[in-house]
Amino acid sequence: MTTTDSTPLPNFIRNIIAEDLKANKNDGRVHTRFPPEPNGYLHIGHAKSVCLNFGLAAENGGLCNLRFDDTNPSKEDIEYVESIKSDVRWLGFDWGDRLFYASDYFEQLYQYAVQLIKLGKAYVCDLSAEEIREYRGTLTEPGKDSPYRTRSVEENLDLFERMRAGEFEDGSRVLRAKIDMASGNLNMRDPVIYRILRATHHRTGDKWCIYPMYDFAHGLSDSIEGITHSICTLEFEDHRPLYDWFLDELKVYHPQQIEFARLNLSYTVLSKRKLIELVEGGYVTGWDDPRMPTISGLRRRGFTPESIRNFCERIGVAKRDSIVDMALLEHCIREDLNERAPRVMGVLRPLRVVIDNYPEDQVEELDAPYHPENPGMGSRKVPFSRVLYIEREDFCEDPPKKFFRLAPGREVRLRYAYYITCVRVVKDEQTGEVLELHCTYDPETRGGWSSDGRKVKGTLHWVSAAHSLEAEVRLYDRLFVKANPSGEKDGPDFKTYLNPKSLETLTSCRVEPSLAGAAPGSRYQFERLGYFCVDSVDSSDSKLVFNRTVSLRDSWAKIAKKEKK
RNA sequence: UGGGGUGUCGUCAAGCGGUAAGACACAGGAUUUUGGAUCCUGCAUUCGGAGGUUCGAAUCCUCCCACCCCAGCCA
Numbered sequence: 001m002t003t004t005d006s007t008p009l010p011n012f013i014r015n016i017i018a019e020d021l022k023a024n025k026n027d028g029r030v031h032t033r034f035p036p037e038p039n040g041y042l043h044i045g046h047a048k049s050v051c052l053n054f055g056l057a058a059e060n061g062g063l064c065n066l067r068f069d070d071t072n073p074s075k076e077d078i079e080y081v082e083s084i085k086s087d088v089r090w091l092g093f094d095w096g097d098r099l100f101y102a103s104d105y106f107e108q109l110y111q112y113a114v115q116l117i118k119l120g121k122a123y124v125c126d127l128s129a130e131e132i133r134e135y136r137g138t139l140t141e142p143g144k145d146s147p148y149r150t151r152s153v154e155e156n157l158d159l160f161e162r163m164r165a166g167e168f169e170d171g172s173r174v175l176r177a178k179i180d181m182a183s184g185n186l187n188m189r190d191p192v193i194y195r196i197l198r199a200t201h202h203r204t205g206d207k208w209c210i211y212p213m214y215d216f217a218h219g220l221s222d223s224i225e226g227i228t229h230s231i232c233t234l235e236f237e238d239h240r241p242l243y244d245w246f247l248d249e250l251k252v253y254h255p256q257q258i259e260f261a262r263l264n265l266s267y268t269v270l271s272k273r274k275l276i277e278l279v280e281g282g283y284v285t286g287w288d289d290p291r292m293p294t295i296s297g298l299r300r301r302g303f304t305p306e307s308i309r310n311f312c313e314r315i316g317v318a319k320r321d322s323i324v325d326m327a328l329l330e331h332c333i334r335e336d337l338n339e340r341a342p343r344v345m346g347v348l349r350p351l352r353v354v355i356d357n358y359p360e361d362q363v364e365e366l367d368a369p370y371h372p373e374n375p376g377m378g379s380r381k382v383p384f385s386r387v388l389y390i391e392r393e394d395f396c397e398d399p400p401k402k403f404f405r406l407a408p409g410r411e412v413r414l415r416y417a418y419y420i421t422c423v424r425v426v427k428d429e430q431t432g433e434v435l436e437l438h439c440t441y442d443p444e445t446r447g448g449w450s451s452d453g454r455k456v457k458g459t460l461h462w463v464s465a466a467h468s469l470e471a472e473v474r475l476y477d478r479l480f481v482k483a484n485p486s487g488e489k490d491g492p493d494f495k496t497y498l499n500p501k502s503l504e505t506l507t508s509c510r511v512e513p514s515l516a517g518a519a520p521g522s523r524y525q526f527e528r529l530g531y532f533c534v535d536s537v538d539s540s541d542s543k544l545v546f547n548r549t550v551s552l553r554d555s556w557a558k559i560a561k562k563e564k565k
Numbered sequence: 566u567g568g569g570g571u572g573u574c575g576u577c578a579a580g581c582g583g584u585a586a587g588a589c590a591c592a593g594g595a596u597u598u599u600g601g602a603u604c605c606u607g608c609a610u611u612c613g614g615a616g617g618u619u620c621g622a623a624u625c626c627u628c629c630c631a632c633c634c635c636a637g638c639c640a
Contacts, residue, residue, distance in 0.1 A: 009587080010579065037640050072639060129638055136636055140567045143636090174638055184568035186636050195638040214640050235634055238569045259570085261633095266576080272640095314588060316578050318571095321633055325576045328589050338602060373602070404600080413598060448598045459598050483576095528599045556600040 008059060011317040013052070013258055017060060017229060026228045030062030033100075033227050034088065035218070037069045038080035038202070041287040042087045043294045044308065044329075045263040045270040051312035052260070053231055054093040065225055066095040070103050071217045073201035081202070083287075087295040092305045098225075102217045103203045105224055109212050110164065112220055112250055113175060113194060117156045121249050122193065123149055124159040125176045132174075135181070136189050142182035143189045149178060163196055166209045170196050177216075179245065187242045191215060219243040220252070227255040233262040234319065263315065264323040267478040268293045269485055269494055283498060284479075288537075290547050291479045291502050301476060302523050302533030302549030307336040323484060330550050337523060337531040337549065342370035342377055345415065345461040346511035346526040346546075348473055350389035352436040352465065355420065358386040363464070366447070368416040380514040384417050387465040389510050391528075394460045395437060397425060402559055404457035406437070412458040415527060419445040419456055461527045468510035471544040473532065475504040509546075517541055528552065 008014060021028055032053040036046065057064035066088060070076050088095070102109075116122035125148045127135060137143030151159075160175055162168065175194035183189055193216040198209045222230045230243075237259045247254040264270060269278075270293055278284050278292070287294050290301035298308065311332040315324050345368075365381040390406070399407040406412045411421040424438035444451060448459070482497040515524075520536040530551035539545035 015581095035640095039640080069640065075639070132638075133636070138567085138636060142567085171638060176638095186568075188568095189636085192638050197638080211638095213638075218640085234570070236640090238635055240569090261571085314577080316588095318578070320571050320578095322577060325589065328577070331589060334601090343599075372598080402600090415598065456598090458600085461599075525599085525601085528601070530601095552599075552601050554600075559600075 008055075009313070009316065012319070013056065013229070013231065013260060013317055016256075016258060017056060020228070021060065029226075029228055030057055030060040031064070031226055031228045032057045032062065032231060033065040033067045033222065033225060035067045035069045035221075035232075036084050037072070037075075038077060038084060039072075039075040040080060040272040040276065041083050041294045041296060043270055043272075043275065043292075044265060044298065044311075045293075046087075047091060047295060047308050048263045048312045048315065048317075049231070049233075050088055050091055050093060051309055052317060055313075056229070056231075062228075063098065064093070064095065065098040065100055065227070067100040067221060067225070068102065069214065069218060069221075070101050070201070070203065071211050071214060072197075073199040073211065074197065076202055078202045083296065087299075090299060090305055091295065092309060100221075100225065101203060102212075102221050103201060105217070105221055106204060106208060106212070108224065109217055109220055110210075112246075112252075113212070113216070114157065114160065115250060116177065116193075116246075117160060117175075118153060119249060120153060121178050122175055123151050123156050123178055124163065124173055125149070125190075125192075126173050129171060132192070136186065137181070139186070145181050146176070146190065149190070160194075163194070163210050164208070166198075168196055170198050170209075172196060175210075177242075177245070179242075185238050185241055187215070187239050188245070191242060215239055215242050216246060219246050219255070219257070220250075222255040223247055223253045226253060230255045230257045232257060232259055234259050234321075235262075259319070260317050261319055261321055264321070264484075265293060265329065266323050266326045266483040267480045267485075267499075268326065269480070271486075274486070274494060277495070281495070283495065290474070290476050293479075300536055301547055302337075302531060303333050304336050304340075304523075307333040310336070326478065333550050334531070334553070337525065339374075341523050341525040341531055343368075343372070343525045343527050344370075344380075344512055344515060345382065345463055346471065346473070346509060346515075346529070346532070347389045347391050347461065347463050347468075348475075348506055348509050348526075348529065349392040350463075350508065350510050351392045351395055351434065353388045353390050353420070353462070354436060354438050355386050355388065355441045356423065356438050357440045360386055362386070363467070364446075366416050382416065382512055382514070383464045383467040384414075385464045385466055388414070388462050389465055389468065390414075390437075390460050390462045392434075394458075395422070395434065397434065400560070400563060402563065405460060406458065410458075411442075411456050412460055413445070413448050413456045414462045415459050416448050417446075417462065418442060418448070419450060419454075459528075461529070463510045463512050465510070467513050469513055469516060469544060471509045471511045471515070471546055472538075473506045473509045473546045473548065474535070475506065475548045477502050477504075511544065511546075515544065518544065523549065525552075 034053045054064040174192045176190045179188045288296035364384045368382045369379040371377040394405040418441040420439040420441045426436045480497045481499045485494040485497040518534045523533040531549040532546040535545040
């Protein structure tokens with residue numbers, strides 16, 4: 001692979017860290033963290049962040065923590081924390097003994113809030129949610145001070161303690177930071193830092209009825225863990241002054257927040273809200289539907305962790321909004337699988353071929369390497385007999401220009417087998433549909449070579465009818481027909497651009513017998529077709545199910561398309 | 566009309582005052598028992614625009630334009 005072992009490409013965060021290291025900031029420590037909220041499944045956009053945070057630590061001899069930002073029990077669930085842990089692990093990263101939760105720090109966070117009150121920098125506010133919104137002002141007009149802003153430290157201390165004790169109703173009071181209601185930055189207009197919320201937390205149960213807000217919990221958690229570089233996405237850029245404010249007011253260790261642009265990928269969506277909509281609306285079969293850009297979906301589709309890591313390195317890290325071409329992700333998985341996937345033969349849409357001059361009961365076991373360019377991968381035997389299947393689209397009665405597959409009177413090579421010539425076409429008299437082909441084979445071409453130097457232009461994949469196994473094959477394509485489904489602000493809903501052909505299920509496919517008992521999750525190249533993996537959910541010994549990870553590049557399709565125009 | 570960001574090839578993206586890396590995509594060609602893979606070759610006289618500073622600017626200054634984010638007791 002290309003970029004994995006070479007010197008990492010420069011990006012602005014690597015530059016910052018290099019400078020910090022040179023200046024011996026943080027005593028030369030690099031300590032990052034990946035901080036997901038356990039309220040959904042990880043997707044490829046998260047993979048970018050995972051690779052960034054764990055990667056930056058690893059390449060600088062540092063550490064990266066996995067920390068769940070679990071400050072809102074009403075949206076979070078243990079199911080998500082488990083899936084996130086397994087996805088990060090699958091991607092190839094190790095947090096060692098540093099699995100943390102913001103909820104680990106609830107008591108300490110509470111004490112920090114008390115300290116802020118004592119400093120006169122926080123107060124309990126009795127305004128309702130709607131009133132707080134009104135008092136906040138607008139983007140262009142300053143807000144106005146809450147009437148509770150001037151409460152005494154003693155009263156605030158008492159009230160906050162009673163908030164914790166459960167004396168007040170949900171939503172009746174909040175703790176707010178006392179900053180500046182006239183700030184141009186709305187985040188600084190006395191932001192809420194604690195709310196009353198009676199919800200059972202997946203880790204702390206009913207111990208708490210007040211929960212800290214993100215801005216308060218996040219930076220302080222970073223501080224507690226000794227994080228040096230707190231990397232987050234662009235939308236938190238105007239939270240940075242607040243991030244800094246808490247740390248400065250409390251005079252605690254101060255990590256540096258750095259923001260980068262989140263990943264956008266063409267022909268898909270990468271927002272939790274939209275992905276949930278696809279799952280709950282039944283547009284896909286679940287979070288792990290192979291069409292989903294989730295880590296679990298990509299895994300089930302047949303992507304390798306290596307290919308995803310490589311992709312995340314190649315897309316770079318910057319601050320400008322961008323949409324990465326899905327073709328790059330496809331390139332990354334092809335590049336990886338080209339090297340490691342064993343080659344086998346499978347026929348998706350079988351067309352029966354009878355070799356008229358091949359002995360009725362004869363069967364030959366032909367040798368076929370698993371990887372022509374890597375003999376080390378070994379070989380297997382493929383049975384050849386009188387009745388075969390070839391791909392329907394590899395035969396054309398009236399071939400167009402540049403078509404060099406099978407046609408009446410034409411000779412082609414069957415991969416690793418023999419040259420065959422089509423001598424007769426059997427068609428349905430009614431419909432004209434081609435039912436079967438009769439061919440002759442040249443016994444002198446065993447293995448696919450001819451001693452007389454005769455050239456054939458086409459090589460076809462095939463299986464022996466009697467020996468092949470039936471399989472179901474699911475052909476996946478891009479989930480959306482539009483590069484940027486959510487591109488127009490006031491345009492139609494993103495779901496109107498769903499690709500109706502994103503899944504095509506083929507049930508009468510035939511694959512070579514060596515695939516019997518293929519392990520769930522194992523990946524193969526079906527020669528001339530693409531990369532496929534055994535479905536980890538629906539495949540079994542009695543019923544093989546393959547998912548197409550990605551097709552092979554198809555220059556014939558390009559030529560055919562061009563000729564058509 | 567407030568605040569915070571960003572604008573370099575079709576798509577990503579280096580570049581940090583010395584004369585536009587690389588990748589994907591695309592287009593040619595070689596090679597090939599996968600129309601795959603591999604290998605060559607081509608692909609921004611120009612960096613959102615206009616001025617200015619300088620021997621020299623994508624890089625510095627000024628003005629303008631476009632796009633993104635922010636008014637959750639979400640993260």
